[in-house]
Structures are given as structure tokens and as C-alpha cells.
Amino acid sequence: MNTSELTNKFYDLQSRLSAYRHAVDLIYYDGATTAPKASAENRAHALGILSEESYKLSTGDEMLTLLDDLAKVRDELSEKDRRCLELAEKEINEMKKIPLDEYVAYQELIVAAEDTWHSAKENDDFASFLPYLEKIFAAKKRFAELCAPDKKPYDYWLGQFEDGLTTEKCDAFFETLKARLVPLIESIGKAAQNDDSCLHGDFSDEKQLAFSHKLMEIMGIDRNRCILGTTEHPFTTSIGSHKDVRITTNFKNDNFASSMFSVIHEGGHALYDMGSCDDLAYTYLDGGVSMGIHESQSRFYENLIGRSEAFINYVFPVLCEAFPEEMSGHTADEVYKAINLVTPSLIRTEADEVTYCLHVMIRYELERAVMEDRLEAKDLSTEWKRLYKEYLGVDVPNDRMGVLQDSHWSGGMIGYFPSYALGSAYGAHILKKMREDIDVDACISKGDFTPINEWNRKMIWRHGCMMKSDELLESVLGESFDPVHYTDYLEEKYKKIYNLV
């Protein structure tokens, strides 16, 4: 085959793999949103087989020969083809080190684990979830040893979510944050506290749903390609390609802000996924490049935009229209201060921007300790409580609001959490850069997301996975990433809110 025939065949194989991804992604989405309660076993059956077929297609002779042949003509390939090849080589070389039966058993384990996590959380029953959690950690250690025997297992998984991330880099990053955030939290703790009663009331699912749709419209999300569902834990997924993207939220009837910021957060993920160039669909290049960059977008919209004074001023009349009784007598300034109330709390997804990273650090320390065999999974509940007391000064009353709160571990996403903190910090640096081109506050004040979205599209979204995450970030920033812009942003914003000098 000549080079052109080889690349055609390569894209055909990628396209076939994307159809399996489509099926698997949809089965997961359906399982979380729609499927009958007792269907997990049936789902695991299909997922096991489809994963197996996909594994065989990825690691079969046809693909391996093709990768070898393409490697021989690497210099003749276009930039796009070469990047596809690089990503395929990385993924497939690792995948083929995992025996097929272990790979399939892991996919089935995840379905059962997610199913059990749901009921365990509902019933505050960590013990029922523990056997799955133990198996997941064991599988993660085993796969890391198989795929990258020269790396520490936890470093390997960190690197799966963010190119080149290691515990060393994480430690340094978190230390930088702590050095500035811990004193800030202390100062805020001594300041006069704001009131958040305007967030509370009785907010029906129907009203919150209508408000969510309005928020997605304001954000400029193409509703013909992106739907909203409801799940226990909010998430974003694309189905097969960036042409079908789905976000979910969870309504708390006593506080509208919980779902509001989930919708904006997941909406940011969705915009990023949906923004891939159309010709990247059904290839290794489609969608976001890393979870760090992904969280830079979600946390950008959630916090840098969504929790800004300009946005709250803009959205306040919309809020009043959505919840006329509850908002009656309140002001935009009250809402602004309430959604930016800094207070140690129990739930990560509802935490304020300043204490948020402490929630992430706790998870980082815990999963790292298990991966490094310094902690057993069975002790995670106790350790969780101890660290929440130590870092945030709060007593965790139960596992539902503690170790069972997040869905990540049940989905096998060990090593994901640091992406939230990194992404938040990336976002602040990106915003600084964006401000050189756009009057961001002026846009937000008008509810006009177009210039902001177009900037992100041009600089980040459309590239999909064409660049590595660190390359992409540097190309956006025009300089090396520096977390100081994040801590500067937090200090400036919150000193103003809390009248600190």
C-alpha cells in the first residue's frame, strides 16, 4: 500500500473504533440517566463484549501492521496524520500490554461499581461499595505496572489525565497554592461573614430545569447538538464524536446555586468538546486533549465567568424571572456575595473557589496513599474524615457526604482530581491572556458570550488533540503556565468581597 492507502485505512480503523466508543459512551450515559434500575448486569454483559471487540480491533494484526507501516513513512505524513499516529501508538502500545481478559473484566467491574456506588451513596453504606473500590485500586496498580513498569503507578495515572503530570509536579503546584490560599482563608475567616440566605428557598425541579435551559442558551451552547439530563453526579460526555454532547446536572430543591454552577461547569466542558473542528470527528484527535485543559474550560465558565460580578449583574433579572417569589426582595449584590461565600464545607462540587483546592488536595493525598500502598481502601472513610477535619476544620457526618460523594473512583478515574485544581489555575492564566484581546467584563455584562467563545474556539477548542496539553497551553498563553495568576486572581477578588486590606 502506498502512503495514501495506508492513511485511508488508518482513518477507516479509527472510524470503526469510534463506533464502539459511541456504543460504550451511550450505554454509560443511558445507565446514569435512563436505564431501568435492575439493568446493570445486562449492561455489563454488552459492555464487556463491546470492549472486547474494540480491544481486538485496536490491538489486532491489522492495526499493528498498519502502525508499523505508517511509522516507516512518518516523515511523509501530514501533521494531522502524524499526530493521529502518535496518539494511536501511545494508546495501543499500552492497551496491548493488558491481557484481554483483564481488560474486559475491568470494564465489567466499572459497570457494577458504578451501580453499587449509586445505592451505597443513597444508603450511606461504604461497606457495600468497598469490595468494588478495592478491586478498582488493584486493577489500577496492576495496569500501571503492565503499561509503564518504569513509572510509579500513581504517576502513570496522573499522566493519563494530563500529559507529563507527576506527584512531584502536583506537590509543587499544591504547595504554591497552599502558601497563598491558607493565609487568605484565615483572613477571610476573621472577616465579617456574608449572608447566603438569598440562595435558599424552595426551588422545584421544573423551575430549575427551565433556568438551566436559559443558562445554556446564554452560554451560547448549540442546543441542537447538546442536551441536558439529570443524574446523581453531574458530568459531560460526548457520544461517538463532538457532534453529540450531553451534560447532566442534579437539582437540590433548597438551593438553586448547586445546579446553576453545575450546569455552567458542565456547559464549559460541552463547549470545549463541541468545538473540535468537524474534520477531527471519528479520529484520535476529536474532543478535549486532557482533563487539565478540560477543567480549565469548565472551571473558567463556572467561576471566572459564572461567579463574576459582571455575570451575576447580567443574570440577576433572569434569576428573578425563573424564581420570582424566592428572589423577591434580594439584590444582585447579595447573590454575588452569597455565591462567593468562602466557608469550609463538605461537598467539593459546591465549594467556593478559595477552599475548592483543599477538597482536591484531600482526594489527591488519599488516592495517592492507596496507590502507594500506604493506605488501605477500607480506611478511606476514616482518613477522609480526618483530613477534612485537618484541612477544612469540618466534621464529616457520614460517608454519603464524605468518601462516597464523588463518582470518580467508582468510574475508575484514579488520578483525575488534580486536573480540577490545575484546570482552575490554567483558566486564570488563560483569562489574563484573553483580556489582552477582549473586554471580557463588557461582554459578560451584556450576556454576550460570543467573543469569549470564539476566542476559546480559535485558541483551544478547534485544535482537539492536535497538540499535547502542555504545548497547547503554551501556544495559548504565549509563555509558560504560572499558577501565580490564579492565586493573584483569588486574592484580588476575595479581598475585595471581604473588605480585606
Next chain:
Amino acid sequence: MNTSELTNKFYDLQSRLSAYRHAVDLIYYDGATTAPKASAENRAHALGILSEESYKLSTGDEMLTLLDDLAKVRDELSEKDRRCLELAEKEINEMKKIPLDEYVAYQELIVAAEDTWHSAKENDDFASFLPYLEKIFAAKKRFAELCAPDKKPYDYWLGQFEDGLTTEKCDAFFETLKARLVPLIESIGKAAQNDDSCLHGDFSDEKQLAFSHKLMEIMGIDRNRCILGTTEHPFTTSIGSHKDVRITTNFKNDNFASSMFSVIHEGGHALYDMGSCDDLAYTYLDGGVSMGIHESQSRFYENLIGRSEAFINYVFPVLCEAFPEEMSGHTADEVYKAINLVTPSLIRTEADEVTYCLHVMIRYELERAVMEDRLEAKDLSTEWKRLYKEYLGVDVPNDRMGVLQDSHWSGGMIGYFPSYALGSAYGAHILKKMREDIDVDACISKGDFTPINEWNRKMIWRHGCMMKSDELLESVLGESFDPVHYTDYLEEKYKKIYNLV
């Protein structure tokens, strides 16, 4: 391989095929209920590839060799294994006669056709749907010629929905019905007409949804394995196996009866699908054996039970609880007469039992004429209107309430419609048989579906596809099926309602 190894491998292949079916079924269900509006192309991409992979698995050397080897030891096989082999041989021998590219193109056509049908119906725009309809009829003729060159194409497709069904048998069956039903309709037309105002009012989606859940509970449907969705056209599907079954309905806000009887109808399909023996899952034997038997169950619950005096008496208090304002001042007897109002109408799914079969006959005549090249697809709209005038005396005001009303043709289900009439008639004969064992009216009066469901489970559901449909029917009835029980039932019921002698 010895026989036991051969059968193990055979069940493994069936299991793998079921995973593809799981994916395909879910992609369709999701497309009809949930997926973003503009995602049809993305869905077609995945469906095309998954169909191709499934086709290759079905018709590949591994399967063909296995079927040959199993055929050599047919006499050594258990009854179950032998029946699986028989069904696999039938399906695969036909499938392999269709070239792969045509097979895949057809799957993609169906996704596009269903997507276009939705908007065509919404916009009353038959012209936009016509190109798809033409291609579907062309594909159906072509596939019939490839798979069964010795049969008339329409006969081939009739036989796909009901073992051994032909136009000859359909004609005879419909003539029998007409001979009794046309005079009955005429007599009813001359009788004093009943009033159906108690069905009308303002019924919100929320209230109808709650009532639907209640109906499913009354029917004894296991809600842990069966969910309810809403779609333009109600349907039932299983996802991968009988362990995950889904029904849908469509709420009309001015008439609760439309969705009520859709839910009971689809609930009947669901009970049948869910009733397969567990050890039939992931084999050729899982689920209902034919559409005729399927409709015997759905139309049984919808009409023979759901529209019976005993059931309406039982369900009336439930209705009053669901719609207190609208039902206030009405009686169970009014509701019973209203839901059994015999009147020529436009919409098949809302037709009364007596005129229902005329709706089916119209579709039968039309699709048969196109399949026999006596009518062009472009003339279906006009012919539809002409036949509705001739058979039912009604003027069809638009295509939305005419040729575009049903989803079947857009889904490629040519030859399906006669199953509705056949199933209705099977149901009446089955009920007669059931009454020998159970006091059906006494059960219904108490809202106790258990004895009825258990009888159906024992006689029909649990067998899945173990028997051919005609064998199954005869085993249930203990005699040959006779449509006279259906016409007897209709005459007796409606003469009483309309006080005819």
C-alpha cells in the same frame, strides 16, 4: 471440536451478536427519546459501522463453519440448541445473500428516514419524506428478491413478521373479518350514538405520566426492568435482552385515553418480552417469536382487558384520583361507553376495536400495491385519502393525520401492519381458552393481573422463540386458530353496548 465445544462456541457467538443488538437497539431508542436534534448523522455513522461489524460476525467464516459443523450433529443437539441453530440458519442464510455495502447503506437509510419522518410529520410535508420512502420500498423489493427469489416480495416480508403469512392468507383473513364487521359497523352507525365528552379536558403531561406509572403498576410490570419514555409514536423495545425493556407513550393534552391505551398496549408487548425464560437471554430464542403473537399480547391487554367493563369499573377510581377535576361528575359506565365509541376516524392507534381492522387493511392494501408495482410511493398520500373515504367514509385533512401518521414505514417495517389485525384475533381466541382456566373478569374486577399474567407467562411468554409462531399458537389454543372467536367477541360486546338485537 466435539458437540459440547461446538454448542459452547455457538452460544458465545450468539452472545457477541446480542451485544451489537444491544448497542443498535439503544442507539435507536436514544434517537427516538433523548438524543440531540441534530445528531442523526452521527447516529447513522455509528449504526452503519456496528451493523457492518455485526453482519461480518453473522456471516463470517467462523459462524458459517460452525453452522455447518452443528448441522452435521443436529440429532445430538438438545431441543434448545437445535432451535437456535434453525433460527440462526434462517437468518444468516438470508443475510449473507445481501451484499455488505447494501446492508450497511440500508441501516444508514433507516436512521435518516426516521429523522426525516419526524420533521415531515411535524410540518405535514410528505414531499420531504418521499425520497426516503421510495428508497425503503426499493430496498425491500431488492432484499426480498435476493433472499427469496421464489417468493413474491411482499409475501416474503409478511413472512418475516409472522411465520408462513402470505397475501393469500391475509386476504382470506381480512375477508372473514369484513363479512362480519362491515354489517356490524353499519348497525352501530344507525344506533343512538354514545357520548365521549368524559375523555376530554385538559390533562397535563405530569398528571398523565403519574397515571401511566399507576397503570403499569396495575398491570404487574416489573418497574425495575421496564421504563417508560415519551416519543412521537409509542413503541416497545428491549435493549440487548429481555432484562431491559422500554415502552414509550405520547401524551395528548385534550384526551387522556390516547396515552392510556398506548401504555396498556405497549405494556402488553413489554410483559411478553420480559417474560422470556432467563436462560434464553443472549440467544436467538430471547423475546417474542413473531409480531402476530406480539400483537396478540399487546392488543389483548389494550382491548380485551383494558377496554372491558370489568377493568373500567376497577380503574375508574384510579382515574378519578389522577384527574379529579376532569372526572368529576362522570361515571365508570360513561367512560366504558366513551372508550368503546365506535366511529370512523383518522388515527389507527386511537381507533375503536370494531373499525380498527379497516385501518390495518388500508395500510395492507397500500404497501402491497407498492410492493407489487401497482402503485408508486409518490401516490401513497392520494391513495391513502381515497381509501379512508372508501373504507371509513372520512376525509383526511392532511398527511400528518394521513400517510405520515405511523412510524412503521420510516423504520422499514413493510409487512408489519397485518400483525395488528391477526394479533387482535389471536388474542380473542386466547382469551376464550384462558377463560377455561381462570375467571378473567373476576381477576380484572379486583385489579389482580397476577393469574392472567401467570397464565400468559406459562403458555406464551417463557417460551421465547422456542416454537414457531403457528406451533406456539396451536399449543396455547389446543386447536387451530379461528378468527370467528374475534368477530364473535366484537359482535357480542358491541351489540350490548349499542343495544342492538
